[in-house]
Amino acid sequence: MTTTDGTLITVAPTGAESSKAEVPALPVTLEELVATAVECESLGASVIHVHIRDAAAAPTLDLGLLRDTVAAVRASTNLIVQLSTGGSVHDPESSRLAVLEAAPDMASCTMGTVNFGEDVFLNRWEFIVDLHTRMQDREIVPEYEIFDLGHLWALERLLGKYGLPYGGHVHVDFVMGVPGGMPGTLEAFAACKAALPPDATFSATGIGRYSLPVMLTSLGAGGHLRVGMEDTLTYAKRQPVESNGQLVARAAAFARLAQRPPLNPAQARDLLSIKG
Ligand code: KMH
Ligand code: ZN
Numbered sequence: 001m002t003t004t005d006g007t008l009i010t011v012a013p014t015g016a017e018s019s020k021a022e023v024p025a026l027p028v029t030l031e032e033l034v035a036t037a038v039e040c041e042s043l044g045a046s047v048i049h050v051h052i053r054d055a056a057a058a059p060t061l062d063l064g065l066l067r068d069t070v071a072a073v074r075a076s077t078n079l080i081v082q083l084s085t086g087g088s089v090h091d092p093e094s095s096r097l098a099v100l101e102a103a104p105d106m107a108s109c110t111m112g113t114v115n116f117g118e119d120v121f122l123n124r125w126e127f128i129v130d131l132h133t134r135m136q137d138r139e140i141v142p143e144y145e146i147f148d149l150g151h152l153w154a155l156e157r158l159l160g161k162y163g164l165p166y167g168g169h170v171h172v173d174f175v176m177g178v179p180g181g182m183p184g185t186l187e188a189f190a191a192c193k194a195a196l197p198p199d200a201t202f203s204a205t206g207i208g209r210y211s212l213p214v215m216l217t218s219l220g221a222g223g224h225l226r227v228g229m230e231d232t233l234t235y236a237k238r239q240p241v242e243s244n245g246q247l248v249a250r251a252a253a254f255a256r257l258a259q260r261p262p263l264n265p266a267q268a269r270d271l272l273s274i275k276g
Helices: 030-043 063-076 093-102 125-138 150-162 186-194 208-220 244-257 265-272
Strands: 009-011 047-050 080-083 106-110 114-116 119-121 141-146 171-176 201-206 224-227 234-236
Touching: 009 030, 009 244, 030 047, 030 063, 030 244, 047 063, 063 080, 063 093, 080 093, 080 265, 093 125, 106 125, 125 141, 125 150, 141 150, 171 186, 171 208, 186 201, 186 208, 201 208, 208 224, 208 234, 208 244, 224 244, 234 244
Parallel strands: 009 047, 009 224, 047 080, 080 106, 106 141, 141 171, 171 201, 201 224
Antiparallel strands: 114 119
């Protein structure tokens, strides 16, 4: 199967921004996360992008909990476990780097600073280099998160100076529609696609109302998909998302309609050059 015969679907079920009190369907406990992972795998997801919460449902990067989470998801699914090193906008760099010690298959690596609503999602160059090189040493495959076009020029510089990631394959995710980042438009998408490193694969995720147009654009352009309650809480106009499974099921249905059915986790591991 070539990279575009099938569709890699990543589910991002929780994020760090929504509160359980306001969004009761958000998976925040380990049990809820594992149940979500099992359901989403059965519906077509092959990667899970994980943020965790503490006992009060607040975002945390507690290393013990992260290790437990990686183990629990692996025990119940074959999903590729991708831990977020973005955390919340309030997390210090030291905790974000320490995420790698939980030994996930993949981790996110955001390629630059971006305004993030009223906040700033800070990603200094030295921090990005640290993440990239530590992932090379630990044999963790990065997903380079692109919130703006300039982040792709930073990626070119990173790979030129420090070499390819572990496994030798570059995978990028366009995050479109964060207030402060690039919009979820065809023009922004085309500019990003044109600036990809050679042979890179890409997925795209549209925040909020950009969810559907970005999904359809990425499928049409031979790209992959990321969906989940981290990125969107509205399924359709005035219709709240009921579950992450609902979003994965829709993405998988579009992928099948496009004649690019969901990749299973083994196929996704091949595509991303993830070990074992
Ligand atoms: N929560 C955002 C500040 C990532 O996971 O790497 C950052 C984020 C990106 O979600
Ligand atoms: Zn995230």
